[in-house]
Amino acid sequence: VTTGELxxxxxxxxxxxxxxxxxxxxxxxxxxxxxxxxxxFVVDERPFVxxxxxxxxDDTLYLHGAPGTRILRTLTGGEGRRAAPxxxxxxxxxxxxLAKSQMHHSANYRSVVVLGAVRRVRGEEAExxxxxxxxxxxxxxxxxxxxxxxxxLRRTAVLALxxxxxxVKVRTGxxxxxEADLALPVWAGIIPLTTVRGEQVEMVxxxxxxxx
Ligand SMILES: Cc1cc2nc3c(=O)[nH]c(=O)nc-3n(C[C@H](O)[C@H](O)[C@H](O)COP(=O)(O)OP(=O)(O)OC[C@H]3O[C@@H](n4cnc5c(N)ncnc54)[C@H](O)[C@@H]3O)c2cc1C
Numbered sequence: 001v002t003t004g005e006l007x008x009x010x011x012x013x014x015x016x017x018x019x020x021x022x023x024x025x026x027x028x029x030x031x032x033x034x035x036x037x038x039x040x041f042v043v044d045e046r047p048f049v050x051x052x053x054x055x056x057x058d059d060t061l062y063l064h065g066a067p068g069t070r071i072l073r074t075l076t077g078g079e080g081r082r083a084a085p086x087x088x089x090x091x092x093x094x095x096x097x098l099a100k101s102q103m104h105h106s107a108n109y110r111s112v113v114v115l116g117a118v119r120r121v122r123g124e125e126a127e128x129x130x131x132x133x134x135x136x137x138x139x140x141x142x143x144x145x146x147x148x149x150x151x152x153l154r155r156t157a158v159l160a161l162x163x164x165x166x167x168v169k170v171r172t173g174x175x176x177x178x179e180a181d182l183a184l185p186v187w188a189g190i191i192p193l194t195t196v197r198g199e200q201v202e203m204v205x206x207x208x209x210x211x212x
Contacts, residue, residue, distance in 0.1 A: 001028070001058040002164075011115055012167040021168040024059075030110045030168065031056050034090035035137065035195070039063065041086050043074050054088075055132030059163050061088060061114060062121075062129035067157040075159055076120045088114045088161060093193050099175030100186040106171065108190065114166040118159040126158040 006012075006022040014020035021027075031054075040049040050071050055062045065072045074084045095108035121129060130153075131142045148156065175188050 006166045006168075007164045008167070009115075009165050012113065012165055014167055014169060019169045019171055021170060022166075023168065024163075026170075027112045027114075027163060027166055027168050028056065030092060030112045031061065031090055031163070032136070033110075034092055034112075036090070037061075037063070038089045038091075039071060039075075039086060040089070041071060041074050041084050043070060043084075053133060053137060054090075055129060055134075055136040056163070057128060057132050061161045061163050062132055063088075063118070063159045063161070064130060064133055064156055066155065072157045072159070075118045076157055083117050083119070085115070085117050086161060094172075095190040095192045097171075097173075097175050097190050098188055100177045100181045100184045100188050104175055104177050104181075106175065108171050108173070110168070110170045112166060112168050114161060114163055116161050116165055118161045121158050121160045125160070126153065126156075129158045129160065130156070 003024055006024055008022050036051050037054045038049050039052050052063050075086055091111040093109050097106040097108055099105050134142045174190055
């Protein structure tokens, strides 16, 4: 893993700098805690943003999917296309911030934006990436479930994106009202938000072809 600063480019320079960071470890921690990445790309001048799961190994973020979907066709270059630039965003929403004035309502959050171009990976790297994606959802799960076979690997495209041209933004703390509003009789504070794993619910699966 590379430590220290991410690569700051004009595209990843945050304008409200007090909330910005280019710290790699912080970016990795946010990516590891998040579960859904919003993956943005442009096809024929139209933007698309698609939710996807992902995994991380060191400085690389991995995505996967069926090779026929628009996102996979676009990002891997597909038939006659160049590999497309991509923007991957992961957001952790930590709290609603309620101020005395409507304009100062806000949110506490930690988010990462990664820019770059993906490369398609195959073979051993693809297998390690798929394991990382499974373990990202539930650590240790790959040791319990059957690994993908040759056919499943053939039918799955795995994409790698370097976590390098990237930025982090973090907001913490309470509302920041204008002084003139501080005496208003309005409740102000934060409402913390967390993602909670529920109790496991075992599901019995019928064998294929079993009458419903
Ligand atoms: C939490 C989460 C995780 C996911 N993880 C993955 C993943 O790791 N890999 C993967 O391949 N897919 C994943 N998906 C599904 C993914 O979002 C797309 O639906 C899928 O990749 C593309 O499907 P498609 O070929 O039918 O659509 P595309 O050909 O990509 O899109 C056709 C149209 O379908 C609509 N569409 C596509 N996806 C969505 C959506 N999610 N919600 C609403 N409308 C949509 C849009 O209008 C789009 O223009 C995930 C979805 C969710 C919600």
